[in-house]
Amino acid sequence: MTSTTPTTPTASADAAAPTAVTPRPGPRVVPPEASGSDGDTGVRVPYRGLLGFVADVLRARGLPEHRAGTAAEALCHGDLTGFTSHGITNLTRLYLPLLDSGRCDPRAEPRIVTDHGASVLLDARRALGLWAATEAMDLAVERARRYGVGMVSVRGATHFGCAGHHALRAVRHHMVGLVTANCGRQRIVRPVGGRAPMLGTNPLALAAPAGDRPPFVLDMATTVAPTGRVRAAARAGQSVPVGWLHDDDGRPVTDPAAFDRGQAHLRWLGGDPDSGAYKGFGLGLLVEVLSALVPGAGVGPQEETAEPAGPDDDIGCLMLAIAPGRLRPEAEFRTDAAALFGALLGCPPVRADEPVRYPGWPEDARSRDRRAHGVPLEPALYREMLDLARNSGLGFPAPVRPSAAGGPA
Numbered sequence: 410m411t412s413t414t415p416t417t418p419t420a421s422a423d424a425a426a427p428t429a430v431t432p433r434p435g436p437r438v439v440p441p442e443a444s445g446s447d448g449d450t451g452v453r454v455p456y457r458g459l460l461g462f463v464a465d466v467l468r469a470r471g472l473p474e475h476r477a478g479t480a481a482e483a484l485c486h487g488d489l490t491g492f493t494s495h496g497i498t499n500l501t502r503l504y505l506p507l508l509d510s511g512r513c514d515p516r517a518e519p520r521i522v523t524d525h526g527a528s529v530l531l532d533a534r535r536a537l538g539l540w541a542a543t544e545a546m547d548l549a550v551e552r553a554r555r556y557g558v559g560m561v562s563v564r565g566a567t568h569f570g571c572a573g574h575h576a577l578r579a580v581r582h583h584m585v586g587l588v589t590a591n592c593g594r595q596r597i598v599r600p601v602g603g604r605a606p607m608l609g610t611n612p613l614a615l616a617a618p619a620g621d622r623p624p625f626v627l628d629m630a631t632t633v634a635p636t637g638r639v640r641a642a643a644r645a646g647q648s649v650p651v652g653w654l655h656d657d658d659g660r661p662v663t664d665p666a667a668f669d670r671g672q673a674h675l676r677w678l679g680g681d682p683d684s685g686a687y688k689g690f691g692l693g694l695l696v697e698v699l700s701a702l703v704p705g706a707g708v709g710p711q712e713e714t715a716e717p718a719g720p721d722d723d724i725g726c727l728m729l730a731i732a733p734g735r736l737r738p739e740a741e742f743r744t745d746a747a748a749l750f751g752a753l754l755g756c757p758p759v760r761a762d763e764p765v766r767y768p769g770w771p772e773d774a775r776s777r778d779r780r781a782h783g784v785p786l787e788p789a790l791y792r793e794m795l796d797l798a799r800n801s802g803l804g805f806p807a808p809v810r811p812s813a814a815g816g817p818a
Contacts, residue, residue: 503568576588706724
């Protein structure tokens with residue numbers, strides 16, 4: 410047993426991408442988003458200004474400067490890539506209440522509990538997950554560089570935003586990154602055939618190099634939709650598609666507000682048992698085992714009856730980095746990765762105006778566009794950030810036209 414704090418350097422999220430690899434010949438597809446505005450409506454603000462504002466807000470809540478910057482990058486990743494349900498909309502709804510209530514310690518120092526070289530058990534000690542997960546993945550990358558694989562199992566964590574952001578840390582080093590997280594003891598999803606909620610949405614993400622193309626990034630909840638998207642629809646007064654929610658008797662619900670009223674429940678990936686709900690439920694349990702059972706974090710399912718939608722304290726996470734270059738020549742792996750994803754992009758599409766893409770490609774294009782032309786914020790969210798800036802005595806970046814937001818960061 411040790412009681413040291415991980416000291417792996419935290420690379421900037423804006424660090425240069427890995428050196429490009431010349432892919433094997435194959436058709437190239439350029440998505441429309443990569444060449445101009447991505448078509449989103451809203452008030453656009455410069456990415457650098459938004460990043461600085463979020464970091465300033467977190468510093469004002471007691472986070473050390475470098476960790477506030479790291480956390481801001483993780484949170485703004487959602488707005489850059491289009492996962493807005495996990496972006497700055499959660500600053501006032503999730504992260505500031507976590508800090509203000511004391512459930513999250515702004516100056517926590519994660520502690521290594523067990524260290525076996527390639528595998529580490531880390532107690533996050535209620536640190537803000539936005540930066541703690543980043544540092545945990547960086548530690549996994551460091552160990553993978555030495556051993557070929559690095560696994561950091563985390564307990565005592567708090568919400569960390571987009572799992573894909575942390576998985577991408579491994580890709581910077583030509584590695585594959587896997588991230589899973591449970592929802593602590595929060596219980597909001599019912600087992601297939603059950604009436605009592607026992608699990609969270611239990612997200613997972615995998616990121617892998619793709620040669621000189623955007624990395625492959627699968628970032629998903631094991632339910633049909635995450636709670637953030639349901640609540641975003643409720644705030645906007647919109648309905649949700651049939652298949653996202655159902656009532657106690659399994660009937661479809663399209664009113665998103667019914668979820669927080671306890672009148673609707675999230676469905677697992679696959680929908681009905683006959684069409685694959687057991688697969689989504691099984692994936693949710695897979696995440697629970699890797700994320701909570703392994704490190705000894707808060708487990709969702711309990712024998713006793715528990716109130717649903719409880720606090721997601723003591724979250725468990727798995728950060729896994731795999732270094733293929735330690736198993737075979739790295740150049741060979743990188744060439745094969747370029748060929749794999751190039752072949753997918755070269756697949757003849759059903760519709761000529763809808764080319765085949767893989768997870769991570771559209772998000773990368775959207776991110777590049779928003780770095781160059783500004784991050785769109787819905788008018789209500791923009792006003793909310795202005796109020797937060799005013800109440801915090803901070804400045805908020807002025808709106809810009811897409812063409813005036815500056816070049817790519």
